[in-house]
Amino acid sequence: MAKSDIEIAREASMKPITEIGTKIDIPTDALLQFGPSKAKVSFDFLEGLESKPDGKLILVTAITPTPAGEGKTTTTVGLGDGLNAIGKKAMICLREPSLGPCFGVKGGAAGGGYAQVVPMEDINLHFTGDFHAITSAHNLLSALIDNHIYWGNSLGFDERRVAWRRVMDMNDRALRDTVVSLGGVANGFPRQTGFDITVASEVMAIFCLANGLKDLERRLGAIVVGYTRDREPIYARDLKAEGPMTVLLKDALMPNLVQTLENNPAFIHGGPFANIAHGCNTVSATKAALKLVDYTVTEAGFGADLGAEKFFDIKCRKAGLSPDAAVIVATIRALKMHGGVAKDKLGEENVEAVKKGLENLGRHIRNVGQFGVPAVVAINRFTLDTDAELAAVQEYVTQFGVEAIECNHWAEGSKGTEALATKVVALCENGGAQFRTLYEDDMGLFQKINTICRNIYGAEEAIADKKVRDQLAQWEEAGYGHLPVCMAKTQYSFSTDPNLKGAPTNHVVPVREVRLSAGAEFIVAICGEVMTMPGLPRTPAANSIHLDDAGLVQGLF
Incomplete structure (x- = not known):
């Protein structure tokens, strides 16, 4: 029987965090340690990095998520390990998990199998207290x-x-x-x-x-x-x-340094959801990583229509970042669900369903291309995936001028991502990136919303009551018209209907409310029925989480 994620993490041979810091030239006196395996990096040290050149920035994103799973965080960890395995100096930048999903339905966000960040239990629970500081502030x-x-x-x-x-x-x-x-x-x-x-x-x-x-x-x-x-x-x-x-936030703002199962460095810092916020880790962690290593691998939440769009249009725009490559994660199982297969039938070969579901992947590839960032598709392989199903994906993506690479990092760690790592290095070194945002700052706020809905979601248009439009006009008059827009909508579809899979077209996106985030410097457009306070499912993951007789956490994933 295969070991669970928490069993694999518990067997990890972690190195002292000071040793991990040394690998990326962080001296011991610049680390504020939280025990032997976690530390924050001091501001004094970070400020001293500003004159150093930036390394390459790689974004890991994904197709539209399904209950079948895509493994975006797992792939991010696996790619970071894979880059180190082929001799590159690399690290990953992830978001901190929220307790809501950990005790709800989604689970944690520390990767899985042999592509995890550790200590997994700490990261998925209280970690270094950053979320508590943010809540308190x-x-x-x-x-x-x-x-x-x-x-x-x-x-x-x-x-x-x-x-x-x-x-x-x-x-x-x-x-x-x-x-x-x-x-x-x-x-x-x-x-x-x-x-x-x-x-x-x-x-x-x-x-x-x-x-x-x-x-x-x-x-x-x-x-x-x-x-x-x-x-x-x-x-x-x-x-x-x-x-x-x-x-209250002064210590929390220092990036958190941890390690992967293969003892490679990782920053895990900040944690906004991509369906209701901008879905990226902190600018401070990403910028620090770019100065410390040659390749920084980061992820953005949910599918490329949400996390990647916000990474490009909000984070990169505001932080002056210019990504060099993107990885779009897909699984055969998820593609079959987008092709109409029920969850209990995903173990059966169904090449035709894969081909139908590839419309979803295709739109994500086109969307990433709109930002001028070269991409590669990572097929996160499951045991029951067949060669014919994989071949269908690899053949399909050639029409976009990209490659689909099989990855087996969940079972094999870095060995399973060496081919992907080699391709990513080639994309970065070829200098093909011509990064651009989707819209200009001076575009009207509702026009920005419409641009995202049409160009990214495949919608006919966005619709909103006069009250919403008037509010946007008032903010423009008040000097906020130059701000980017952060779309809040369901992560399960390009539309606002979570049950509409694949790549729907000619739908409308109802904007029910807009909120001004003047400090964050963006406008939030709340679409459809998306909630900014989720609820627990009928049987929450919390029901299975407990301490065993040895005092070890069980049920966390």
Whole structure:
């Protein structure tokens, strides 16, 4: 019987984190250690890297996710190990897992099989406390708002237009819409509000996009927390909130260094979801890695229509990054689901279903191509995949001028990705990247939304009520029109219908709400029925997580 991910991780032969730091020229005195296997990298050391040249930047993205699994994080880890195995100095940059999926349905985000980052249990649970710091900073601002209103409201908050909600890092549908300050005069003025999951917090987005502590503080101060009765914005800086929020985040902003099962370096830092936020690890970790190694491999959440688009249009635009290559991960199982096969039939050979499902992969390849980044397809192979099914994928992608490479990193570690690593190096060294964003800064906000919907989702158009359009126009007048757009929609389809697989066309994308993230410096467009506070499934993963008689965690994956 095959070993579980947690069993493989527990058997790992980890090296001291100081030794991992030495591999990428980080001295021991620059590491703030959390035990023997985790550390943060000090700001003083990071600031000293600025004059060094950048290495190559590789994005790992994927087809539209299905319950069959794609293995994007696993492939990111496997590729990082594969690059090191062929003699390149490389490291990976991942996001930190949220507790919501760990105890919900998706599981953790530390890779799988023999392509994992360790210590897996720590990474998937409390890790170095970054998420708790972000949650605390966010909710400090919430407390300051209600406290200000309680003590006289000198800023003139319109209590109906307080825009700042609360957050927690757990799936809890009961908290989506709440009323606070009940219980009488001593508790303040009752008002309706709610909770989002921490990964959807603007503080999380700011944390991931900030260039150092000063920029973090500036961005926190620019958060619009509410409006007066005259519709004038009130900022976090008006409450003098940016100082104490930065204090809560000062240690968290240092990147976290860990290692893969093959003792290669990894930064795991920040963790916004790509369906409701921008879905990339921190700018600080990515920029540091580019200075420390020759090849930096990072990932963006969910399919290329969400994570990759936001990586290119938000993170790269704002951080001045220019990616050299992209890897699009697909599995035969997922392609068969996009081709109409039920989950319980995925073990049977079905070349025709694979061919039908390839429409989804094809659109993702075309989409990545719109950004001028050369790509390769990684076929994350499962045991029951047949050679005929793999051949169908490899033949199909040739029409796009790309190659599909079989990968077996889950079972073989770096050995299973050496061919992919060799191809990625060739793409990077050929200098074929001509990176460009999908739209210019000066395009209108609703036009940006429409551009994404048409060019990336294959939609006929985006639609929105007059209230939404008027709100966008007001933000343009207020000087926010140059900001990029962060689309919040289901990850399971190019459309807003999670059941619509493949590559649908001529659908419409309803934008039900827009939110200004003035500190993160983007506009959020909430589409369809997507939730910023998920719920737990009927049988959550939490039901299987426990300590055994030896005190070891079981059920975490």
